[in-house]
Amino acid sequence: MIKAACHIHSDWSYDGKWSLPDLSREFGRRGYRIIMMTEHDLGFTEARSLQHQEACALASTDNVLVVPGIEYSDAANIVHVLVWGPVPFLGEGVPTMELLKQVKAANGIAVLAHPSRKQAWRRFDPAWREALLGIEIWNRKTDGWAPSCTAASLFEGTSLLPFLGLDFHDRRQFFPLATELDLAPTFSQEELLSCFKAGRYRHLAFGRPFRYGLSRHHAFGLRVAERCRRTLGAMYRSARALRH
Secondary structure (H helix, E strand, C coil), X not given: CEEEEEEECCCXXXXXXXXXXXXXXXXXXXXXXXXXXXXXXXXXCHHHHHHHHHXXXXXXXXXXXXXXXXXXXXXXXXXXXXXXXXXXXXXXXXXXXXXXXXXXXXXXXXXXXXXXXXXXHHHXXXXXXXXXXXXXEEEHHHHCCCCCCCCHHHHCCCXXXXXXXXXXXXXXHCCCEEEEECCCCCCCHHHHHHHHHCCCEEEEXXXXXXXXXXXXXXXXXXXXXHHHHHHHHHHHHXXXXXXX
């Protein structure tokens, strides 16, 4: 099994802090062999997308494959879709249904990102299921230490696959979430994408297998920890503000 980190931003994104080589080195040191990049579409063009693909290839090593990808936002910046594969750059603010159709036509992969962010799940169109591969059930940046409470309803009656995403922008967002793929020690990017499409992977949380169906009934402790984390964080920020 090959360990992957999904939903990663570099300084090619307007809000990313780390370079591609730094990401390759640091994630590789933590045992990841695949980094699934998802740069924001803002400021990208087809030419910049091609440059990013070249930069990902240069940042890859014998032990770490850096996979180029784009996180597309709708015009309202509410619905976000992660895209990987042989897809040309599709532009900024593309309507989600149109985006998904183009990704499917190009034989790419599309995953709905962080449905809890800005209540994006409320805008979910069942027609999207025909072109989506999956949905993020746990986005570290949005959901914190526990999986999403809103993603479950979007899976009902579908064959959509669950995804875990770090939504990494800087060092604070390292977290023990990972995806393990059923790949041979030596693999190509095409084999990697085929593995995702076939659902030949499993998730790890805190170093242990994580199954979303199970987590819906047994994530109470994680959600309590997340509430405590947010409360303590707010108290700390308030204390700092008072000192200054």
